[in-house]
Amino acid sequence: MLDPKQFINIDSYNSYEKDFIVVGTGIAGLRAALEIAKTEKVTIITKSKIIETNTNYAQGGIAVVLAKEDNFELHIEDTLYAGDGMCDKNSVEILVKEGPERIRELIDLDIKFDRTDDGNLSMTKEAAHSKNRILHAGDTTGAEIERVLMEAVLKNENIEIKEYNFIVDFLGEHSILAYDTVEKNYSVINFKGIILATGSIGAVYENTSNPKIATGDGIALAYRAGAVLSDMEFVQFHPTTFYKENTPRFLISESLRGEGGILRNKYNEKFMNRYHNKSELAPRDIVSRSILSEMDMTESKCVYLDMTHLDKEYLYKRFPNITAFCKDYGIDISKNYIPVSPAAHYMMGGISVDIDGKTSIEHIYAAGEVSRTGVHGANRLASNSLLEGLVFGKRAAETAVFESKDIVIKKNKNKFNTVKKPYICYNDLNKLITEFKSIMWEKVGILRDEQGLKEALNKIELIIHKIMNYKFSGETIVDGLEFINMLTVGYIIIEASLKRKESRGAHYRLDYPQKNIEKKIYYSFSKNID
Template identity: 40%
Template structure:
């Protein structure tokens, strides 16, 4: 049975839920989530949402800070658009019932914290679990809305396009989607399709992201003919808890914003040697400084110390982190905790305009899966949830201007064909390739890169893509196979983008090109799909 809907939303985080709620009163919405609805990156976002809310702050200051953090690659029009719509989206969340933390020193006001790259306190938060508060608040609204149909434990396989069906007019018609519980692929037909599927940080061995962050939206859009941009800029969060069982539990940047110090194993501080802003420097600088010191000393980690603050202050402001650290034997109030960088945020993605519209008619991309031009070469802390909210609003307004309905009935979308495939008897191939991919990406395409490392990575990813393509063509699809296929493709795009940038800028640092090249106007790395059997074949375009 094929499912028809006005709007298909792929992804259940802040971006997807916000857009669904903004359209649901007037359109039928089908929202698919790879796991249970809340199991995405939004749930784990700790810090907050950056917006101009304080009397001493200004739009111009937020814009300037974002442009500086982006290392010359932010689109100023996009930055201004996003910042200008920040406060109204915070009010929208508050109207939905989200309880942001109040300021005890100023009754009736919200508490604003400061994070790396910000010149003012402008990060509104719900203690240290803002993402969880946003996700659960919006989830509650979505679950009770009569026009939203939820499909949890579903993973999109590929987009359905007019070109793939041999039609003259190429537009997105929906998606093939694997029902993970029933183990069958279903057709979702849609007038408008929205990719809100998050980033691709699981391409790295160590990441703060949940297992769902496998670049699915980016890979599907690429296969459908959409351009991607700035895939070389992968943000590594400087401070994740270093513990064999913590799975890179993120330690919020707000701890450094409230005075936390990074220290070496002997207790010495070091950030002042790398940047005058110390611990409040942008994330790329802090992550590279930690990486440098760990390699220089042969250390497994560095340490983050906020124990000089009153114990009650720490427990009140960071209850989630405090409790989680206790579970692993560390008391924030008593001494430093071990931390390491981990892959955290994909700054590149599917190229879109100010409405979230992609190159393909009927297809939008919002949130981390999209490249809007907001982040440039480095995302400033807490601008990500802001982007989710603002572009969900923008896309919803643009969709309202379109005909959010299915194509005419004469468009025949064939069901998924499994007549020539069998069940796999070699799942070990998927597991092995998954491990190999994430390890060589960490070793060769991580915080610090070189031409030789990138060449090695490119050679390995092409071999993997060839193996995966053969495997995909012969066996029934599974969740693990789909994620591996998408991750390998995205890895190839990251490598291709990194190889084309002959400088070090923002999150991309190449020891063979250690300086930032300002002799020409800075450019985005835009990859254009070409007609080739190679899944990552692309033409690099400078913009």
């Protein structure tokens, strides 16, 4: 196991005591901090600026049962169906039944969800949903949720925010090591309880809809501390991200297909009806594999999303952000097809937690995408992720306060070894990162097999061997430490993918294309049991 402290020299450090820490400023982290702040002091730590989160990039919406024609049972059933037999039903029921109250709290904060002409909340349908239950704010729903939660956080005197602080590692039970990327110094922070809400792992892949900060930090931190991880083989690949060669991927929301968008191949043929009876609204894993199949058969690098049959003014109003993005590349979505292809999007697995956000380690909690609650199973239902952040962010915070508020913070002495290795230059580090991402995309992506997974493992072990010969300087510390986390997470994804000798949900094995219908198996990982 890679130890990040083997790559840095810590000549001196500051020391602080904080009651509660939340790592991450996405929906789960902000909701958790607001809950803790009702009775306790809490410090939010983020490695970048406070609004640089996956939540801020979320487009489509948030799923919740509020419509008269909808009910809890239907939302639960849709979630279980998408999860392909791997969901924890109790967790799903909590998500669905507590969801409406969490949404009403956002409405009380004056969130600007879209409304119909008569003033009612506007709801759309997305893939694998049986009813229109997706609340939205144009096509920047995540940014609107982030806005209202952040405004509440900034007004709260019990909440302190520390931006540009990278959590390097845990130091024992109630202590973390952080690196201030602005001041260029280290801190040891002692705490009563900590909630990890660090988001996704998308950046381990060459093609992803996630921002570059999504490097799996929380999962790697928890693993090194001895926490149990589960379902790490289940990585969701979003079917539709904007495709242009040598251009970073941009999410083209599920909502476009929910509003009637049609997928076409390069010959202008509709194709989804050949793969699933729900066509464009099939579960994401099926749509992604179907697109890959069409790309392979037509020898193309993408397929196309057709919105041209829909009203121009409605499209522009409903999807202003996507409209503007496509316009920058010369595409008018009311007249032109949008080139799309799949990209890494969401981790269904993560740090194993119970329904109250408790990990396998006392006083360490997790919420949001970094956690594995069992809500998503083998394949997440569209727009359930933001709801999970709200529901389980609150629950984790309540549990952390209840269990940890009486802890007496002890200031421990820490001694760090001097690392006597040469510094790696930025270009050499970047080459290794690029190579790693390419391996993950080509061998551990949408379609997997034993040969490819083992090849990936061997190649990544060689990269690990190379990086072990160096340490990180000021210009490479953050990228280097992120890379250590990415290597850790990538390695575990491969190990989990090798263990699951079946195809289920987002995990598809070419050498084991069938699902094991006789039994449901969960694979867990911990440095204490591996």
